[in-house]
Amino acid sequence: MSTTTLTHDEAHDHGAPKGWRRWLFSTNHKDIGTLYLLFALIMLFVGGASAMLIRMELFQPGIQLLDPDLYNNLVTNHALIMIFGAVMPAAAGLANWMIPMMIGAPDMALPRMNNLSFWILPAAATMLLLSFVVPFFPGGGTQINTGWTIYPPLSVQVGMSMDFLIFAIHLLGISSVLASINIIVTLLNMRAPGMKMLKMPMFCWTWLVTAFLLILVVPVLAGGVTMLLFDRHFGTSFFDAAGGGDPVLFQHLFWFFGHPEVYILLLPSIGVLSHVIPAFSRKPLFGYNSMVGAMIAVATIGMVVWAHHQYTIGMSLGAVTYFMIGTILISIPVGLMIFNFIATMWRGAMTFETPMLFAVGIVLMFTFGGLSGVMLAVVPADMQYHDSMFVVAHFHYVLMPGAVFGLFAGVFYWLPKWTGHMYDEKLGKLFFWTNVIGFNITFFPQHFLGLAGMPRRIVDYNVMFTEFNVISSVGAMVFGLSHLLLLYIVIKTIRGGKKAESRAWEGAKGLEWELDSPPAFHTWTVAPQIK
Amino acid sequence: MSHTNKSKRPYLPSRPRALLASLPPLDRRMIVSSGLLLTGLLFHSQARAEYGLNFPEPAAGVAQEIYDIHMLTMGIATVLLIIVFAIVFYSLYFHRKSRGYHADQNFHTSWFGHWSWVIVPVMVLGVDLTIAGKADIVLKKVWDVPKEENIMDVKVTGHQWWWEFDYLDHNIKVESRYIPEEQSGDLYLREVDNPLVLPTGVKIRFLHTSADVLHAFWVPELAVKKDAIPGYITETWAELNREGIFRGQCAELCGTWHSRMPIVVESVSQDKFAAWVDGQKAIKVAAAAEASADKTWSMDELMTKGKTLYETKCAACHQVTGLGLPPAFPPLNGSVLTTGPIADHLNIVINGKEGTAMQPWGTLNDLEIAAIVTYERNAWDNKTGDVVQPADVKQAR
Numbered sequence: 028m029s030t031t032t033l034t035h036d037e038a039h040d041h042g043a044p045k046g047w048r049r050w051l052f053s054t055n056h057k058d059i060g061t062l063y064l065l066f067a068l069i070m071l072f073v074g075g076a077s078a079m080l081i082r083m084e085l086f087q088p089g090i091q092l093l094d095p096d097l098y099n100n101l102v103t104n105h106a107l108i109m110i111f112g113a114v115m116p117a118a119a120g121l122a123n124w125m126i127p128m129m130i131g132a133p134d135m136a137l138p139r140m141n142n143l144s145f146w147i148l149p150a151a152a153t154m155l156l157l158s159f160v161v162p163f164f165p166g167g168g169t170q171i172n173t174g175w176t177i178y179p180p181l182s183v184q185v186g187m188s189m190d191f192l193i194f195a196i197h198l199l200g201i202s203s204v205l206a207s208i209n210i211i212v213t214l215l216n217m218r219a220p221g222m223k224m225l226k227m228p229m230f231c232w233t234w235l236v237t238a239f240l241l242i243l244v245v246p247v248l249a250g251g252v253t254m255l256l257f258d259r260h261f262g263t264s265f266f267d268a269a270g271g272g273d274p275v276l277f278q279h280l281f282w283f284f285g286h287p288e289v290y291i292l293l294l295p296s297i298g299v300l301s302h303v304i305p306a307f308s309r310k311p312l313f314g315y316n317s318m319v320g321a322m323i324a325v326a327t328i329g330m331v332v333w334a335h336h337q338y339t340i341g342m343s344l345g346a347v348t349y350f351m352i353g354t355i356l357i358s359i360p361v362g363l364m365i366f367n368f369i370a371t372m373w374r375g376a377m378t379f380e381t382p383m384l385f386a387v388g389i390v391l392m393f394t395f396g397g398l399s400g401v402m403l404a405v406v407p408a409d410m411q412y413h414d415s416m417f418v419v420a421h422f423h424y425v426l427m428p429g430a431v432f433g434l435f436a437g438v439f440y441w442l443p444k445w446t447g448h449m450y451d452e453k454l455g456k457l458f459f460w461t462n463v464i465g466f467n468i469t470f471f472p473q474h475f476l477g478l479a480g481m482p483r484r485i486v487d488y489n490v491m492f493t494e495f496n497v498i499s500s501v502g503a504m505v506f507g508l509s510h511l512l513l514l515y516i517v518i519k520t521i522r523g524g525k526k527a528e529s530r531a532w533e534g535a536k537g538l539e540w541e542l543d544s545p546p547a548f549h550t551w552t553v554a555p556q557i558k
Numbered sequence: 559m560s561h562t563n564k565s566k567r568p569y570l571p572s573r574p575r576a577l578l579a580s581l582p583p584l585d586r587r588m589i590v591s592s593g594l595l596l597t598g599l600l601f602h603s604q605a606r607a608e609y610g611l612n613f614p615e616p617a618a619g620v621a622q623e624i625y626d627i628h629m630l631t632m633g634i635a636t637v638l639l640i641i642v643f644a645i646v647f648y649s650l651y652f653h654r655k656s657r658g659y660h661a662d663q664n665f666h667t668s669w670f671g672h673w674s675w676v677i678v679p680v681m682v683l684g685v686d687l688t689i690a691g692k693a694d695i696v697l698k699k700v701w702d703v704p705k706e707e708n709i710m711d712v713k714v715t716g717h718q719w720w721w722e723f724d725y726l727d728h729n730i731k732v733e734s735r736y737i738p739e740e741q742s743g744d745l746y747l748r749e750v751d752n753p754l755v756l757p758t759g760v761k762i763r764f765l766h767t768s769a770d771v772l773h774a775f776w777v778p779e780l781a782v783k784k785d786a787i788p789g790y791i792t793e794t795w796a797e798l799n800r801e802g803i804f805r806g807q808c809a810e811l812c813g814t815w816h817s818r819m820p821i822v823v824e825s826v827s828q829d830k831f832a833a834w835v836d837g838q839k840a841i842k843v844a845a846a847a848e849a850s851a852d853k854t855w856s857m858d859e860l861m862t863k864g865k866t867l868y869e870t871k872c873a874a875c876h877q878v879t880g881l882g883l884p885p886a887f888p889p890l891n892g893s894v895l896t897t898g899p900i901a902d903h904l905n906i907v908i909n910g911k912e913g914t915a916m917q918p919w920g921t922l923n924d925l926e927i928a929a930i931v932t933y934e935r936n937a938w939d940n941k942t943g944d945v946v947q948p949a950d951v952k953q954a955r
Contacts, residue, residue, distance in 0.1 A: 088746075089739075094883075095814045095815060095816070095817065096814050096883075096886065099811065099814075099816075162885075167885075168885060169885055169886040172811075172813055172814060173811065174811050178771075178772055178811075180770065180771045180772070180788060181771040181772065181811065181812065181813055183913070184771065184813065184913070184914065184915060186885065267789075268787075268788055268789020268790060269788075269789060273789075273790070274772065274787055274788065274789070274790075275787060275790070308653075308661065309655070309661040310661040310662065310663055310665065310666075311663070311666060312666075313665065313666045313671065313674075314666065314671065314674060314675055316675070317674070317675035320675070339774060339783050339784050339785045339792075339809075339810075340785050340787065340792070341766075341784060341785065341787070341790070341792030341793070344697070344698065344701045344702065347697065347701065348694060348697065351690065351693060351694075351697070352690050355686045355689060355690050356683075356686060358682055358685075358686055359679045359682045359683055359686065360679075362678060362679070362682040363675065363678050363679055363682075365642070366674065366678045367674075369642070369645055369646055369649070370665070370666070370671075370674065371666075372646070372649050372650070372653065373645075373649050373653060373665065374649075374653055374659075374661065374662035374665050375649075375653050375659075375661045375662075376653065376654065376655040376659050376660055376661040377649075377650065377653055377654045377655060377659075378654065378655045378656070379654075387646065387650065390642075390646060391642070391643060391646060394638075394639060394642050395639060398635035398638060398639055399635065401631060401635060401686075401689065402628070402631045402632060402635060405627060405628075405631055405689060405690075405693040406693065406697050406700075406701075407623070407624045407627055407693060407696040407697050407700045408624055408627050408628045408631060408693070410624060410700060410781055410782060410783045411613060411624060411628065411778060411781055411783065413774075413783055413809065414774060414776075414783070414809040414810055414811075415776075415809065475610065475611045475612075478610070478611065478612050478613050479610030479611065479612075479613075479614070479778075480610070480614065480776075480778045480805075480806060480807070481807075482776065482807050482808065482809045482816075483811075484811045484816060485807070485816055485817035486816075486817050487747060487817045487818075488747060488817065489744075489745070489746060489747045489748045490744050490746070491610060491748070492610075
């Protein structure tokens with residue numbers, strides 16, 4: 028193993044353990060980061076395959092491929108796998124890899140817990156996939172046809188697969204909370220001497236806020252689904268009006284988690300952008316302090332506007348007015364973030380390598396998704412948009428650019444650091460263009476479908492909706508298949524390629540670029556001094 | 559303004575003009591120009607009428623206001639988007655290394671860098687307040703159901719997977735179900751057997767509830783969408799301002815056949831509505847008379863009646879073939895229930911089965927239940943030969 032330039036005594040470094048023990052028993056933040064990223068990559072393909080099946084079914088009116096329950100089972104699984112299996116673990120993988128290297132720490136603060144929080148995930152994913160598969164076995168009950176929101180009373184009707192799903196959510200929640208505790212402890216205690224909170228790299232800030240959000244909201248979801256479990260099996264009536272309960276209560280609990288979850292998915296990618304855009308604009312991030320402030324504001328306001336997902340449940344005028352105004356106000360900190368990114372690009376000396384292409388894509392398309400979000404926040408107009416394809420288009424415009432493209436940008440940005448090889452830039456750019464064009468062809472027409480009156484989560488539709496569904500499905504095939512290119516690029520880069528320098532990008536700043544590419548198994552065993 | 563539903567004339571709402579006129583000239587110009595641009599981009603040719611790019615033409619006052627606020631926010635969003643795109647593309651073109659541009663390392667320390675965190679939020683707040691201010695006014699109109707003596711009440715009950723409309727003031731009930739593709743053709747999933755007939759020019763209050771899981775009543779022309787929640791009642795209102803046929807669908811995922819819950823509103827003049835009400839009442843009286851007649855029905859009569867009833871009310875789940883869709887919807891062909899004791903069979907039809915999608919059908923009259931049960935016991939391979947009379951049903955209740 029090579030040693031880093033800044034560590035001086037590596038006599039005790041025996042390098043990485045060999046064989047499966049290296050991974051199963053790993054307490055090394057880099058290995059666990061790799062595990063998270065590989066897990067996320069696998070889940071991306073599982074979730075993507077289900078999305079492509081959904082779009083194939085919607086290619087034409089009529090029911091061709093999937094029976095209605097299987098269709099909604101796929102809808103449910105697509106969402107849960109993408110959110111809990113792909114985006115969150117990928118963001119956690121980036122955190123594991125980068126946070127210790129960025130703050131000059133030798134590892135995460137709680138390495139064994141780090142191991143646990145990863146290895147819960149495969150178990151949780153197994154439970155999640157079982158919830159999908161079980162109904163196909165004799166006596167397996169009905170399929171989960173509720174969507175990821177699992178609203179009762181429909182979710183009470185579902186067979187035993189719902190119980191698998193509830194336990195999967197518990198496990199995923201435990202994993203997330205453990206990882207969050209680890210990140211918070213690491214960031215608060217393990218920063219290199221001289222690195223004050225307001226000198227911390229922005230990616231670390233975004234993850235600090237994300238981790239607090241996770242700890243605050245995941246237990247609420249766990250409580251909600253536990254109550255659901257009790258309603259299903261132990262005769263309670265939390266969500267059953269006939270027993271004095273209220274079906275809407277579940278929606279409040281769910282979205283109290285579900286809305287902050289949007290920011291949980293989003294913020295780590297905002298953190299990645301805060302590194303990528305300055306690096307390729309060759310000038311410092313514009314408005315570091317306002318970025319931190321905006322992020323905390325987003326998280327705080329985001330915690331208290333959950334009911335804008337439920338404008339149609341019959342809340343009082345006062346309540347909906349509050350949730351509407353609160354939601355619209357989120358545009359202020361989010362607008363400031365976007366502004367800061369644009370101002371970072373402004374008067375920079377930009378080059379457009381793949382990470383930067385994704386970053387620019389995010390700035391443009393996330394702005395678009397954010398603006399349709401303001402439209403949705405307006406209660407009277409939402410009486411039309413609610414539960415239509417317009418909403419589907421909106422949240423994919425928020426989550427694909429906002430979360431997934433940010434992760435892609437991060438992967439391409441740091442891949443040379445991780446592997447020691449430069450990825451194939453031509454293929455990277457090809458991936459960007461097929462991916463982004465495919466994405467827009469898929470989701471842009473869905474706005475029109477929603478406005479014209481097509482509800483979401485329907486397996487079959489009237490011929491009046493055919494044209495845009497055809498376009499959307501064709502786009503989805505391009506979009507889905509483009510990810511094979513990502514897989515190819517990643518494998519190719521791992522196996523070889525042009526040797527990456529320690530500072531792989533001309534404009535890259537930060538402690539991680541002081542280390543070798545790839546870095547030694549243990550880095551920053553002696554903390555750097557920050558001036 | 560008398561448009562028919564099928565009008566393909568490009569529709570320019572009058573309200574946005576009024577809204578625009580109230581704005582300062584600069585805003586007005588921006589919105590109009592963005593609107594034109596949007597029109598150019600999206601609404602070119604006659605595609606709009608065929609593909610449906612925007613909300614359909616509203617058919618109620620409140621729907622019109624919602625349409626207007628939608629156009630306003632979309633206009634503002636478009637303007638902002640154009641500004642952002644313009645700035646970004648300018649920067650992408652001019653501030654690039656390949657053009658020899660040198661990064662301005664002090665941009666973030668200029669006065670602009672120091673104060674942008676105040677300037678930008680204040681500007682965004684201005685936009686926010688513009689939107690929220692307009693929205694708040696419309697919201698009050700949408701939310702506050704007029705408290706008037708003569709408001710017409712329609713109770714809308716969502717079922718898996720059909721709608722029940724109770725005209726509370728007229729003592730009429732309408733059951734509304736989708737029509738299979740063979741009969742509905744191009745209107746498949748947008749056509750029902752019995753539409754919701756409503757009069758124009760009358761304030762109508764919809765009281766939404768559900769018999770099983772969540773549903774949501776959504777007709778875009780009326781712009782009212784509210785969840786139907788079992789055990790709770792939510793309310794919306796509308797006053798139709800033109801005649802026509804307006805189609806919508808259930809918007810809240812309600813299980814297997816969520817896609818098969820169309821809603822068709824037939825908006826008619828008050829005279830026609832009154833005639834329709836009289837007709838419905840006459841049908842109801844005749845049906846009640848038939849059911850209560852102390853008559854013993856023959857197997858054939860019951861089978862004919864039963865087949866029709868079964869295919870409208872039961873076949874969505876148990877299928878026309880009686881094979882069901884296991885495991886959610888058990889088969890009736892050759893099942894223990896339909897070939898075993900009649901009492902058990904009647905019990906489950908009248909009272910439903912808790913914890914499943916099988917709902918109680920006790921609201922049907924004795925004759926209808928007798929016909930359904932007789933049919934189920936003799937259709938397909940069941941051939942039990944049992945004839946269940948209305949009197950048996952009365953006893954079983």
